[in-house]
Amino acid sequence: MSESIEEFIPPRMRAIEAEMVSLRRHIHAHPELSFEEFETSELVARRLTEWGYSVHRGLGGTGVVGTLTNGGGKSLGLRADMDALPLTEATGLAYASRRDGVMHACGHDGHTAMLLAAARCLAESRSFKGTLNLIFQPAEEQGGGARKMLEDGLLERFPCDAVFAMHNMPGFPVGRFGLLAGPFMAAADTVTIRIAGYGGHGAVPHKAVDPVVVSASLVMGLQTVVARNVDPLETGIVSVGAIHGGSAANIIPDSVELRLSVRSLSKDVREHLQERITALAHAHAQAYGARAEIDYERGYPVLFNHPDETRLAQSVVRDWLGDAALVHDMRPITNSEDFAYMLEQCPGCYLLIGNGDGAGGCMVHNPGYDFNDEILPLGASYWVRLAERFLC
Numbered sequence: 001m002s003e004s005i006e007e008f009i010p011p012r013m014r015a016i017e018a019e020m021v022s023l024r025r026h027i028h029a030h031p032e033l034s035f036e037e038f039e040t041s042e043l044v045a046r047r048l049t050e051w052g053y054s055v056h057r058g059l060g061g062t063g064v065v066g067t068l069t070n071g072g073g074k075s076l077g078l079r080a081d082m083d084a085l086p087l088t089e090a091t092g093l094a095y096a097s098r099r100d101g102v103m104h105a106c107g108h109d110g111h112t113a114m115l116l117a118a119a120r121c122l123a124e125s126r127s128f129k130g131t132l133n134l135i136f137q138p139a140e141e142q143g144g145g146a147r148k149m150l151e152d153g154l155l156e157r158f159p160c161d162a163v164f165a166m167h168n169m170p171g172f173p174v175g176r177f178g179l180l181a182g183p184f185m186a187a188a189d190t191v192t193i194r195i196a197g198y199g200g201h202g203a204v205p206h207k208a209v210d211p212v213v214v215s216a217s218l219v220m221g222l223q224t225v226v227a228r229n230v231d232p233l234e235t236g237i238v239s240v241g242a243i244h245g246g247s248a249a250n251i252i253p254d255s256v257e258l259r260l261s262v263r264s265l266s267k268d269v270r271e272h273l274q275e276r277i278t279a280l281a282h283a284h285a286q287a288y289g290a291r292a293e294i295d296y297e298r299g300y301p302v303l304f305n306h307p308d309e310t311r312l313a314q315s316v317v318r319d320w321l322g323d324a325a326l327v328h329d330m331r332p333i334t335n336s337e338d339f340a341y342m343l344e345q346c347p348g349c350y351l352l353i354g355n356g357d358g359a360g361g362c363m364v365h366n367p368g369y370d371f372n373d374e375i376l377p378l379g380a381s382y383w384v385r386l387a388e389r390f391l392c
């Protein structure tokens, strides 16, 4: 760790740093897919129990909540995600994944370790007044573990005055934090459109209804939704990521399937995109004598950072590391994140912590990515400071 950052890490965090790094690397070597975080949640539950937390398991399947109360006062929720991705690791690291086709390529191993390190420091120092709810969530990548935990009564069983979560961000320097009030991450919907025509011989097109032609026209037409229907000052994305249809040059297929990723940063734009995409698909199909079947699947909602909690989260960074530690040109990002569900039900804030430019500068979800252990004590110390500030 660079000296300038190290001076900001309290001695009690430095004392456990090596152990928490090795714990992070253990989780990295033993990654588990969404809703299969059995060993990881076991490890989390065991450590929290050792440190005096009362531990509750099985929320949202493999989710764990550790609670610690120190006198009366407010209650705070801090959330880390635990799941890995279906990817084959290509880092060549000594602690690389020992499981074929499964990899911690998004740094959730680091998020879990940072929250555990904070858990330990706070349990030892008891430097807060109120209740800490440490939320270790399954399946952020696939399946919406946050929503599953909420459906299992997370916020009724463990009421929180505010909830916070943190994600590493490759490319942001070590020691920087990025966060923004309001819409911060996009809603992400997946749409499957099946264009049903009437198959036939490629030499006799007039006896068929060609779904390939309809699809080609529709793909171009869909690009007009953002260009012509969405307010130019708003954000909308319509990406056709897959087209499947046909088997030979001389056969007109019966049907073609399109798969779309649709993103937005507001409820209104989200509704409008759905309305326009649906209308265009039906109208295009009808114009050529075909039929459109549409499966519009709503994914994670817009992640909305609440203003007061965001101000608090920013001031913790500012008072600790100085104003320059905040990313000042932060803009919303078009990735999605299921912590959005928690922020729909409870005030709070989601923030990014710089992962630096190391490990080849890989972005998350890349087989060469690795969480930067240098930021582990930094993220953990941030959680401690936030808890001390909120629960005082």
Ligand code: ZN
Binding pocket: 106, 107, 108, 140, 167, 364
């Ligand atoms: Zn992630």
